[in-house]
Amino acid sequence: MKWNLSISFTTVGLLLGSLVSATPIKRSAPKPLQKTAEGGVVYELGNITYFANTKYPKAVLDAAHFEGDGLTLVPITVIVANQSTISGEYLKTTIAEYLVGDDVFSEDFLGSLYLSSTIRNTKLERSALDYIQSLNVRRFYLDSNVIHHEKAAIMLGGVSEKALPSGPYTITVLGASVSFFETYRLYRDEYRDFITGTYASNDGTDSFTALNVMCSKWWDPMIPIPSRIHFWRDSRPLAGTRVAIKDLYDMKGLQTSGGSQAWIRVTPIANTTAPAIQRLVDLGAVLVGKFKLAQFASGANPWDWVDEHYPFNPRGDGYLTCSASSSGGGCSIAAYDWLDNAIGSDTGSSMRRPASVSGTFGNRPSQGMISLEGAIPLGWAQDTAGVFSRDPHQWVRFAKIWYGDANLYQDTSITGLPPLNVPVDSGFPKRILYPTDYLPLANPAAQAILETVLSNMTQLFNMTIDRLNFTTTVTNATIFPEQETANFTNWDILGSFGGALSGYSQQVDVMGPLLTAWAELFDGRFPPVDPAWRQSWTELAQSPVNQSMYDSALKQKAVTTKWFNENILFETPESCSESMMICDIGTGGLPSFREEGLNENANASFLAVLPEGARITCANICPQFACADYTIPLGQVPYQSPITMVTEYYPVSINMIVRRGCDFMLFDLVEKLADAGIIRPVKTGRTLF
Numbered sequence: 001m002k003w004n005l006s007i008s009f010t011t012v013g014l015l016l017g018s019l020v021s022a023t024p025i026k027r028s029a030p031k032p033l034q035k036t037a038e039g040g041v042v043y044e045l046g047n048i049t050y051f052a053n054t055k056y057p058k059a060v061l062d063a064a065h066f067e068g069d070g071l072t073l074v075p076i077t078v079i080v081a082n083q084s085t086i087s088g089e090y091l092k093t094t095i096a097e098y099l100v101g102d103d104v105f106s107e108d109f110l111g112s113l114y115l116s117s118t119i120r121n122t123k124l125e126r127s128a129l130d131y132i133q134s135l136n137v138r139r140f141y142l143d144s145n146v147i148h149h150e151k152a153a154i155m156l157g158g159v160s161e162k163a164l165p166s167g168p169y170t171i172t173v174l175g176a177s178v179s180f181f182e183t184y185r186l187y188r189d190e191y192r193d194f195i196t197g198t199y200a201s202n203d204g205t206d207s208f209t210a211l212n213v214m215c216s217k218w219w220d221p222m223i224p225i226p227s228r229i230h231f232w233r234d235s236r237p238l239a240g241t242r243v244a245i246k247d248l249y250d251m252k253g254l255q256t257s258g259g260s261q262a263w264i265r266v267t268p269i270a271n272t273t274a275p276a277i278q279r280l281v282d283l284g285a286v287l288v289g290k291f292k293l294a295q296f297a298s299g300a301n302p303w304d305w306v307d308e309h310y311p312f313n314p315r316g317d318g319y320l321t322c323s324a325s326s327s328g329g330g331c332s333i334a335a336y337d338w339l340d341n342a343i344g345s346d347t348g349s350s351m352r353r354p355a356s357v358s359g360t361f362g363n364r365p366s367q368g369m370i371s372l373e374g375a376i377p378l379g380w381a382q383d384t385a386g387v388f389s390r391d392p393h394q395w396v397r398f399a400k401i402w403y404g405d406a407n408l409y410q411d412t413s414i415t416g417l418p419p420l421n422v423p424v425d426s427g428f429p430k431r432i433l434y435p436t437d438y439l440p441l442a443n444p445a446a447q448a449i450l451e452t453v454l455s456n457m458t459q460l461f462n463m464t465i466d467r468l469n470f471t472t473t474v475t476n477a478t479i480f481p482e483q484e485t486a487n488f489t490n491w492d493i494l495g496s497f498g499g500a501l502s503g504y505s506q507q508v509d510v511m512g513p514l515l516t517a518w519a520e521l522f523d524g525r526f527p528p529v530d531p532a533w534r535q536s537w538t539e540l541a542q543s544p545v546n547q548s549m550y551d552s553a554l555k556q557k558a559v560t561t562k563w564f565n566e567n568i569l570f571e572t573p574e575s576c577s578e579s580m581m582i583c584d585i586g587t588g589g590l591p592s593f594r595e596e597g598l599n600e601n602a603n604a605s606f607l608a609v610l611p612e613g614a615r616i617t618c619a620n621i622c623p624q625f626a627c628a629d630y631t632i633p634l635g636q637v638p639y640q641s642p643i644t645m646v647t648e649y650y651p652v653s654i655n656m657i658v659r660r661g662c663d664f665m666l667f668d669l670v671e672k673l674a675d676a677g678i679i680r681p682v683k684t685g686r687t688l689f
């Protein structure tokens with residue numbers, strides 16, 4: 001790649017003839033900043049930073065009867081018309097739509113223009129040329145599909161809309177060939193929620209490249225965001241949706257870190273993309289980066305993160321927790337308008353609690369909903385994959401599409417449960433189960449918000465609210481046959497079975513391989529891992545779990561799930577789940593901070609506080625009983641910030657829990673709540689609304 005950007009436009013003037021405008025519009029020239037080792041160029045245009053993937057062009061087209069002049073790195077606008085005549089008015093409207101509907105495109109891309117059409121023999125009207133002239137387009141390329149009667153343009157060989165859709169690009173001209181490079185706007189990850197930005201390598205192998213660019217002044221990774229315009233006529237269901245991925249899912253071509261430097265040291269670059277993530281790509285989503293997670297998806301508190309710097313939460317005073325494992329996902333969705341969704345995972349709380357503290361929508365689906373192959377496991381039989389969003393309608397649409405492939409349901413040998421059945425047209429629950437051991441919320445202002453929503457919701461769906469003491473209900477139940485109660489209690493998520501499920505998965509897939517490889521590399525040494533793992537792995541190494549303990553635990557999980565599905569959230573002819581249980585996985589509306597000491601204040605809270613009398617936090621209900629549990633933001637409450645010393649706002653959310661398999665029913669219910677205005681989209685930044 002040449003660095004000479006002092007571009008001469010003399011020949012262009014000749015070619016454009018009458019098109020040269022009398023009063024030139026001032027346009028920023030691209031200012032090169034750096035090349036990346038992977039073959040790309042970062043440049044500034046106006047006050048915006050862009051990245052062009054110059055290694056693998058989107059398209060290389062030949063200009064007929066034109067010897068190029070060695071232009072390098074020129075911003076260009078591609079317009080693929082879908083009309084049989086192109087008028088000035090059409091171009092004007094189209095460009096206005098680009099400016100309004102896309103954050104990547106800017107007027108600085110209009111210095112050059114390539115006009116093509118999806119329709120053969122499209123006619124270019126005089127008014128179009130006049131309009132192009134008024135824009136002061138310095139170089140004008142026309143697809144050979146478009147008929148015109150002016151010697152005003154350079155004709156380029158045809159290319160399909162699929163190969164080169166409309167939007168901003170960067171070109172380089174070499175001889176007669178014009179290379180079009182995919183061009184991304186680079187956004188600062190100013191809350192440092194990401195590990196790295198990523199882009200599709202475009203090398204024909206479906207692989208990804210990590211963007212090796214950061215903003216050194218602010219220590220931020222830069223995240224490459226493609227133009228939305230490219231996808232406006234792309235019919236794939238998730239076309240152009242910008243998605244961040246938790247860094248425990250494999251993406252071909254990238255290192256999967258699991259949030260551990262030691263893991264990076266002993267594992268290769270991923271050579272395939274996890275099937276659940278590949279499905280997003282196939283549906284048209286763009287994967288813009290990998291976000292931070294608690295190491296190996298642990299539940300570590302912010303102050304116990306050692307390898308990574310803990311991500312920041314944009315809500316309130318900026319020093320609130322992001323919670324544990326999918327923390328970078330919830331917080332990035334709360335932070336960035338340029339990001340649409342984030343994909344995390346939930347084993348014990350890791351989608352739901354980050355959604356709660358960031359005031360976003362996030363779900364733990366039913367056990368088995370989508371494959372976790374190609375993801376670092378925490379516990380094979382309890383891991384699930386979920387999605388964060390700011391908008392209930394967008395969230396529901398995305399999730400239903402993503403989960404819509406029964407071929408990606410987990411095998412019963414993984415879940416230990418009956419095959420998953422997900423009805424799409426179930427009636428709604430008739431009752432809300434209100435667990436008195438977990439409610440009311442700790443903060444009365446938050447409870448008032450919950451009560452309004454409950455009254456709105458019961459009215460909308462004609463539901464009743466029934467109170468129960470969940471702890472007593474489970475404790476009193478006869479879940480296990482007599483002869484087995486010695487081995488398992490009704491609460492064994494805490495005891496042998498939960499421990500055996502995740503312990504054995506860890507031993508086989510994470511701890512085992514890491515300890516072995518590290519010991520070989522470094523004379524028998526134990527790998528540097530965050531404190532949570534150092535302790536539990538040391539214990540696990542001393543008393544390992546074996547396959548028969550695992551199998552037995554899996555059977556017990558099936559027994560408890562069956563009991564739950566018959567006695568608590570059961571099916572009726574009218575509804576997939578006769579009732580819906582509510583709970584709060586968060587802090588009941590009290591702020592929780594990234595600094596340990598701040599949580600000791602009476603007006604603040606630690607996460608995962610066990611209510612008095614309860615045996616488990618309500619986070620653990622669905623990991624034990626395989627149900628679906630969604631975090632729904634409801635509102636926000638004021639608090640006096642010990643950081644900013646003024647009043648800030650903390651998100652209030654509720655969890656909605658339904659029987660395993662009733663995910664689509666619950667999504668339908670969420671959609672109805674949004675239609676009725678009972679729940680609302682949240683915005684990015686300090687406050688939800």
Ligand SMILES: *[C@@H]1O[C@H](CO)[C@@H](O)[C@H](O)[C@H]1NC(C)=O
Nearest residue numbers: 045046047048049186187188
């Ligand atoms: C760039 O400049 C424009 C106009 O001066 C301004 O509106 C915009 O906010 C600036 N953008 C950034 C990213 O600084």
Ligand SMILES: *[C@@H]1O[C@H](CO)[C@@H](O)[C@H](O)[C@H]1NC(C)=O
Nearest residue numbers: 081082083084097118232233
């Ligand atoms: C052209 O594309 C736009 C979207 O960019 C669409 O709204 C319009 O219906 C299309 N027109 C035709 C004739 O296909």
Ligand SMILES: *[C@@H]1O[C@H](CO)[C@@H](O)[C@H](O)[C@H]1NC(C)=O
Nearest residue numbers: 266267268269270271272273
């Ligand atoms: C991909 O990587 C895995 C794990 O490192 C390895 O077992 C497998 O052989 C590789 N496959 C290909 C096609 O390279």
Ligand SMILES: *[C@@H]1O[C@H](CO)[C@@H](O)[C@H](O)[C@H]1NC(C)=O
Nearest residue numbers: 430431458461462463464465
């Ligand atoms: C509401 O539900 C009650 C039973 O809980 C039922 O008797 C009543 O008919 C229902 N009302 C409507 C309008 O569906």
Ligand SMILES: *[C@@H]1O[C@H](CO)[C@@H](O)[C@H](O)[C@H]1NC(C)=O
Nearest residue numbers: 468469472473474475476477
């Ligand atoms: C649970 O058992 C205790 C003692 O046997 C009894 O007092 C209580 O009512 C039972 N609670 C439930 C919810 O069944």
Ligand SMILES: *[C@@H]1O[C@H](CO)[C@@H](O)[C@H](O)[C@H]1NC(C)=O
Nearest residue numbers: 483484485486487488552555
């Ligand atoms: C539970 O323990 C009893 C003996 O106390 C044993 O006979 C039985 O097989 C055990 N059950 C399981 C599922 O491990």
Ligand SMILES: *[C@@H]1O[C@H](CO)[C@@H](O)[C@H](O)[C@H]1NC(C)=O
Nearest residue numbers: 543544545546547548549550
């Ligand atoms: C598995 O471990 C349990 C408990 O330590 C032990 O009783 C059992 O014999 C082991 N089973 C196998 C197959 O090693």
Ligand SMILES: *[C@@H]1O[C@H](CO)[C@@H](O)[C@H](O)[C@H]1NC(C)=O
Nearest residue numbers: 600601602603604638639640
């Ligand atoms: C908690 O908040 C209340 C009401 O704002 C205030 O009066 C009280 O002093 C606070 N307590 C602490 C320990 O900060």
Ligand SMILES: *[C@@H]1O[C@H](CO)[C@@H](O)[C@H](O)[C@H]1NC(C)=O
Nearest residue numbers: 436437469471472612613614
């Ligand atoms: C629920 O039951 C547990 C166990 O019996 C008891 O400790 C607790 O106080 C009860 N909670 C409520 C709110 O009744």
Ligand SMILES: *[C@@H]1O[C@H](CO)[C@@H](O)[C@H](O)[C@H]1NC(C)=O
Nearest residue numbers: 452453455456676677678679
């Ligand atoms: C919810 O209920 C409150 C009062 O209970 C009412 O003021 C409000 O309008 C209701 N909101 C919706 C969206 O129905």
